[in-house]
Amino acid sequence: MQGGIRAWEGLTAEGPPEAGMAFFGDAAKPDELAMLAWMLEEGSRQFYVRLDAYLKDEDAKHLFQSLAKAEENHEKTIAELYKTFSGGSAIEEKLPAEKGEFMEGGIRLDEALLWARDKDLRAILEFAISLETNAYDLYIKMGRRFEGDARKVFSLLADEEKRHLERLAGLLEKKI
């Protein structure tokens, strides 16, 4: 339901940029999928890094710094996978200009940062939960496309995104 319980209660407060898009890249080639995943990780990493300037809460700062580092590690894992899929090419040499401009769910990084600038911690955590939910969904779907090692890699990434989701949800529970 669009807007969640706030919309139900008739509240029209400015909501976060909604992830109104979902991954449907069924026809995409394996190397394209890996590149897509890398680009979305980069968008999320940049969001978490730049969010730090807006946060005052130390627990939140620590969590988002840790998540940014985790996304960086995901990029390295995906870059290795890309090499396998592309016959040895380095992903960094193939990335299009729009790398890092978008995050999970097709949300633009610049719009999300603009939105987050004056938001409270609860709103930011809820938004980050929606991002990580989309990442979790993406890797489950990508994993279904493969067998063997590639499936294991996407399954591992999905598990890690789920853990990020749990950490964000845990902090939200603690702070509200």
Place this chain on the structure above:
Amino acid sequence: MALLDYFKPVVSMTAEDARVYMKGKNPDDYNLIDVRQPVEYERGHLAGARLIPVAELQNHLNEVDKAKPTIAY
């Protein structure tokens, strides 16, 4: 490669659509799922909504009746 080529819009029900839909149905005709955190659920939720926090959804999918429409918020 244009990143957004791999995404398609997801159509969501508005709150008003959901209100009209639920008003015309018996609560047993659909699944109503609250995917927020337990504390948020305890503070208030839609009548009849079942709590399954989003991080736990994957482990509870077998508890959702696939034969019925599902509304999540």
